[in-house]
Amino acid sequence: MPRLLLTLLCGFQRLKSALWFAVGKIVDEASLERNLNASPQFIGALAEMVWMQIESVATDVESFAHVSLHALARVNSDSAHHPADRDGVKQSKHAGRSTIKTDDVLLLSRNNHDLHALLKDHIDKLETEKIEKQAKKR
Numbered sequence: 001m002p003r004l005l006l007t008l009l010c011g012f013q014r015l016k017s018a019l020w021f022a023v024g025k026i027v028d029e030a031s032l033e034r035n036l037n038a039s040p041q042f043i044g045a046l047a048e049m050v051w052m053q054i055e056s057v058a059t060d061v062e063s064f065a066h067v068s069l070h071a072l073a074r075v076n077s078d079s080a081h082h083p084a085d086r087d088g089v090k091q092s093k094h095a096g097r098s099t100i101k102t103d104d105v106l107l108l109s110r111n112n113h114d115l116h117a118l119l120k121d122h123i124d125k126l127e128t129e130k131i132e133k134q135a136k137k138r
Helices: 003-034 040-064 069-077 083-094 102-111 113-137
Strands: none
Touching (some): 102 113
């Protein structure tokens, strides 16, 4: 097995293990607060579900970062186009760069209102901290 592939697989395993540990810790804390027990199978299933959601979002972000020429061509050639094609056009207008910005992630999360609100609050908090830090340097 090539060294790079082996390194990537080990990296994914470490990430998945760290996720499993973090989910287990959160579940344990919540269980203690509520005087409940959670089985290792529950923690494993929850960690796997979170991992699958992360993979889904990562795939969306990755495709969002690339220009969707196929969707753009279909919209230009077909007057009755599909809503997904319009999303592809939006993506193509925002793409063409290799860096994913916070605005891209917010746009991607627009269909999940709770996630969008959490991300927006976190980004606003980080921006406020950055401004305060810059003000202290002056």
